[in-house]
Amino acid sequence: MTEVQTSPTAAPAAVGPSGGTAGTRRAARLKEAATGWLFVLPFAVLLIAFLLLPMAYAFKISLYRSTLIEGEVFAWFDNYKQAIDDPLVREGVVRVLVFGLIQTPVMIVLALVAALLIDAATSRFSRFFRLAAFVPYAVPVVIGTLMWGFLYSDSVGPFAWTGIDFTSTGTVLASLGNIVTWQWAGYNMIVLYAALQGLPRETYESARIDGASEVQIALRIKTPMIGSALVLATLFTIMGTLQFFTEPLILQPLNPGAITTHYTPNIYAYQQAFSFQQYNYSAAISFLLGAVVFVGSYIFLFATRKRSALQ
């Protein structure tokens, strides 16, 4: 603290118009270093306290086993072995994978169609549509899910006439998929639209002169040109669906038989911790899931590195 407080008075001498002596230059560099550290300090503290420390702590307790007789016992990777062999974990993992592999492409295609439409049409309605599609993203997931919970209801919802039970064991995954699609399609539309806006217009002007239709231009020229944005959006969505938690948790009371306490790996970890106090086992599941998402994200980021944000 003290070194830095002196910096405002010392700084002018340090950076003289013509460079100054070696001593004053070194003083200036010291001052800059001190300021730099002071500025990043709050962030660095938070990074340690709320990211590194919890990660390290989760890893540590995941290596222990808590028993009534022995207390806390170091158990190496027993919890991980147990998690990998646990049929309830496997069921949840398979479910989120199936969910991700079906819901994600559906949503990305919807987002792509919407993005191509607002890129090609410049009417007032297309501007209104852009807003309408994006608005669900601004709504809390909890409230979006509550709304759809009501819409799915056979007593207050508008779809009761269809006779479909939207929360039965067979349909509830698709119903959840619809909620996620509704909430995130507009977000992905904007991301893809931004990529489309970045394309050089000349490339398809000449195709248009050659007589290509707007649909052909959209499908054969624009879509391939934003390929990397599409891949990134798809992979990030799949990463998100692996962590599926809030939507199934909110809809759970509608049909606890269909949305079980091990419906997704995250829900299972949450239940293990807060319903059964199995903190060690829960930490192992969380850590495993976090590691998969983390490693997966980086593999994809590096694979698509040239066009990605983290260059």
Added chain:
Amino acid sequence: MNLKKGSVAAHVVMGLMAIYFLLPFWWLLVAATKNNEGLFQSASLWFSDFHLIDNLKVLFEQDNGVYVTWLRNSAFYAVVSGIGSTVISALAGYAFAKLRFPGRNALFALLLGLIMVPATALVLPTYLLMSQANMVDTIWAVILPSLLNPFGVYLLRVYVADSVPEEMLEAARIDGAGEVRVFTSVALPAMKPALVTVLLFSMVASWNNFFLPLVMLSDDQLYPLTVGLRAWYMSAIMGNSGGATFNVIVTGALIAIVPLIAAFLMLQRYWRGGLTLGSVK
């Protein structure tokens, strides 16, 4: 623009999709004007007897006015976490972009390395650590973890590097300004558009946050809206008597999203800015 036929088709598709995206909002708006009987007995997409005012009265009086407390808590968490994390991200983003200090590259590499750690995986261990520090079930358990915003730091670093010219900072230094003053009076004004975007996103993220407060808080006087409404919904589905009825929950949901929709419509530019800033160029 050639082809009229294609344009009509495009607008039909956009129209259908707009109906899909807006339908739940329409339902919510209509449902919030009905009493509980109306909710269950009238056509679900059209108005019946108008009870919005009654619903609001009941909403604000239910369980000794706890909804107002939740509303206030959500606003408080959003403002404090939003402003706090923006200030912290601005300081760090600026330092990473413009100041040379030992460990800078290592720390920034660490940030990039950890930016992809999924937040949901951290909630449980953070809870356990917080409970050791006796901070569970306090406002700090919700606010402190929300102050960390690695993506905000990254965005601001990129923004500062691109749009705050070195010469401006150098000129201020030559004029005798200290490093803190260079930051507050030269860099900060130049960072304003990016700061608004980061502030908007972190406030909305905090307003929408669910998992963290769900785990951290058990005192319903500290709940934000998301956790509170879910508690009412659970209780209503289970058929507990004396709790909030469905029409009250629906009205509560409507009131909870009004500030977001308003912020969304007024600050559109910054929303889109945030999504395209640092995304695919």
